[in-house]
Amino acid sequence: MPVKKPKKEIKETEEKYYEAVGRRKTATARARIKLGVKKEEITVNGKNFTEYFKSKEQLEIVRSPFVKTGIAAFSVTLKVMGGGLQAQADASRHAISRALVLAQPELKIVLKTVDFLTRDPRKKERKKPGLKGARRAPQWSKR
Numbered sequence: 372m373p374v375k376k377p378k379k380e381i382k383e384t385e386e387k388y389y390e391a392v393g394r395r396k397t398a399t400a401r402a403r404i405k406l407g408v409k410k411e412e413i414t415v416n417g418k419n420f421t422e423y424f425k426s427k428e429q430l431e432i433v434r435s436p437f438v439k440t441g442i443a444a445f446s447v448t449l450k451v452m453g454g455g456l457q458a459q460a461d462a463s464r465h466a467i468s469r470a471l472v473l474a475q476p477e478l479k480i481v482l483k484t485v486d487f488l489t490r491d492p493r494k495k496e497r498k499k500p501g502l503k504g505a506r507r508a509p510q511w512s513k514r
Contacts, residue, residue, distance in 0.1 A: 387405070388403045388404060388405045389403070389404045389406075389470045389471075389473040389474040390402065390403045390404075390470060390473075391466050391467075391468075391469035391470035391472075391473060392466055392469070393461075393462045393463060393464065393465025393466030393467070393468070393469060393490070394462050394465065394490055395454065395458045395459075395461040395462040395465060395490070395491050396454050396458045396491075396493065396494055396495070397453045397454045397458065397494070397495075398451065398452070398453045398454025398455070398458035398459045398461070398462040399451070399452055399453055399454075399462055400449055400450070400451045400459060400462035400463040400465070400466040401449070401450045401451075401466060402447060402448070402449050402463065402466035402467045402469075402470045403447070403448045403449075403470070404445060404446070404447050404467065404470040404471065404474060405445065405446040405447075406442065406444065406445050406474055406475075407444055407445075408444050408445055408446040409444060410444065411437070411443065411444070411445060412445070412446045412447070413433065413434070413446075413447045413449070414447065414448050414449065415433075415449045415450075415451060415463070416449070416450060416451060420433055420449070424456060424459075424460055425456075426456070426457075429456060429457060429460040432460040432461060432463075432464050433449075433460055433463045433464060433467070435464060435487070436464060436467045436468045436471055436482060436487055437467075439481060439482065439485055439487070440471060440478050440481055440482065442471070447467060449463050449466070449467075451463060461491065464487055465487065465488075465490060465491075468482045468487035468488050469488065472488065
């Protein structure tokens with residue numbers, strides 16, 4: 372009988388990461404977090420997050436879960452799609468917060484009190500037949 376060779380050994384050098392999905396309007400963000408990294412590093416769609424989000428407000432929104440929890444050493448990879456930049460920033464915050472809860476369940480209390488774990492369900496209302504928009508009726512004419 373022939374001797375079977377062992378299959379290639381899989382290297383287990385990859386660090387453990389936590390993944391979660393966040394949503395807002397039509398924007399979706401998938402976050403992968405590695406904790407315990409030497410410095411703060413956030414990547415969005417292959418770019419540094421300061422290049423992707425231009426507004427100072429959007430940068431603060433994405434970084435806010437780490438500011439509220441006091442975590443300084445982390446690495447985040449975000450994949451965002453759909454919606455505008457503001458909705459993508461909010462979706463990213465939601466995804467990061469959910470991933471942090473997976474990593475450290477004791478952070479749930481802190482993140483829930485500042486409303487980072489609540490998904491904002493508001494979406495654009497659809498246009499109805501016979502109307503000009505979602506609710507706007509055609510102008511009434513007397514004659």
